[in-house]
Amino acid sequence: MLSIIIPALNEEKYLPLLLKEIKKQNFADDLEIIVADASSSDRTVEIAKSFGCKVVAGGSPAKGRNEGAKIAQGDIFLFMDADNIYLPENFLKNLLEEFEKRKLDVASFPIYPKGNGFDKVIYKIYNSFVQLTQRFSAYATNSVLVRKNIHQKIGGFDEEIKIAEDHFYVKTARKFGKFGFIKTTQPVLTSPRRFEKDGRLKTYFKYLIAGIYMLFFGPIKKDIFKYWLR
Numbered sequence: 058m059l060s061i062i063i064p065a066l067n068e069e070k071y072l073p074l075l076l077k078e079i080k081k082q083n084f085a086d087d088l089e090i091i092v093a094d095a096s097s098s099d100r101t102v103e104i105a106k107s108f109g110c111k112v113v114a115g116g117s118p119a120k121g122r123n124e125g126a127k128i129a130q131g132d133i134f135l136f137m138d139a140d141n142i143y144l145p146e147n148f149l150k151n152l153l154e155e156f157e158k159r160k161l162d163v164a165s166f167p168i169y170p171k172g173n174g175f176d177k178v179i180y181k182i183y184n185s186f187v188q189l190t191q192r193f194s195a196y197a198t199n200s201v202l203v204r205k206n207i208h209q210k211i212g213g214f215d216e217e218i219k220i221a222e223d224h225f226y227v228k229t230a231r232k233f234g235k236f237g238f239i240k241t242t243q244p245v246l247t248s249p250r251r252f253e254k255d256g257r258l259k260t261y262f263k264y265l266i267a268g269i270y271m272l273f274f275g276p277i278k279k280d281i282f283k284y285w286l287r
Contacts, residue, residue, distance in 0.1 A: 058087035059153065060131030060205075064121025066095040068139040069104055071248055075137065076108040078144040086153070089130060092139075093121030119214035119222045126208055134208055136201045136223070142171060143246035152202065155239045162207045162234025163227055165197035166241050172249035179261060180244075188238045195227040195236040199247055203227075207234045218276045220267050225276045 061079060065072055072092070079090060092105035093115030105112050113128055115121030122136050133153070145151075156164055165187060169180045187196045201223055211229045214222050227236060252260050270277055 058089060058131035059084075059133050059135060059149065060126075060129035061088070061090045061135045061137060062093065062122055062125035062129060063090065063110075063137050063139050064093045064095065064115050064118045064125070065097065065101050065105070065139040066115075067097045067099045067101060069097075069100040071140040071142060072101055073104050073108070074142045075139060075144075076104070076110070078142070079149075080108070082144065082149045083147050084149040087131070088149075091125040091129060093125040095121060117216060119216045119218060123213040123216065126205075126213060129205070132205050134201075134203050134205060136203070138199050138247060140248035140250065141168075141200065141245055142248055145241050145243040145245070148241060148245070151241065152239055156202060156237075159237050159239075160235060161202075161237040161239075163195070163201065163203040163230040164237045164239050165195075165201060165227060166239045167244035168199050168247055169244040170249040170252065171246045172252060175257065176249060176252065184238075184244070188240070191236060191238040195231040197223050197227040199223065200245065201227055202239075203230055204234065215276060217278045219279070220263075220277050221271060222276075224271065 063072070063075070076090065090108070090110040091113060092101070092110045093113050094102050094105070095115040095117070102112055111128065113124045115124055126134060152166065167184045170176045190196070207230050210233045214226050218225055230236070267277060
């Protein structure tokens with residue numbers, strides 16, 4: 058069984074888009090969808106239940122993923138963000154087939170914001186980098202495919218990390234299993250809302266500085282770093 062785990066907070070606008078994309082998939086295997094809700098004040102929980110999702114109490118994205126994993130019945134987990142708004146045709150089927158064919162234990166795949174040309178160039182560079190370095194390193198942003206036993210071995214996501222917890226998660230998981238970057242017919246598309254709200258240059262600069270920090274000092278667990286980036 059595949060368990061799709063989605064942390065959410067006030068996602069009544071985007072969550073139904075993702076759930077509709079999942080329901081459209083040509084996927085014959087057992088599938089469950091778990092939404093970890095961080096006390097939403099809108100219709101997020103109502104929408105999740107209307108699509109037949111299991112709902113658990115969440116918190117931060119890391120905590121939500123961990124809480125969802127605790128009740129997941131599948132032997133493979135797919136962690137996704139609630140604002141992933143497009144999945145390629147046969148995405149789940151092809152993803153899992155490649156995952157098993159390459160005997161992977163943890164994987165990421167191409168994700169692009171549905172933004173402008175600048176966003177596409179930046180993410181193309183990032184995705185190409187992940188593909189080229191997959192044999193000796195591991196990177197992920199937004200979504201991760203992982204075997205349940207690997208998730209349990211590393212103790213899930215580190216809930217103390219303030220930014221890029223998914224990046225640190227796959228690097229840790231790689232120590233216990235094989236990592237791979239799975240190319241898809243088309244990329245998963247995610248909302249560009251963060252860039253539009255905070256500004257593209259500021260957001261990309263934050264990611265760059267965070268990456269440099271993690272390279273030399275490890276996971277980011279200090280609030281002062283987050284404050285400095287504002």
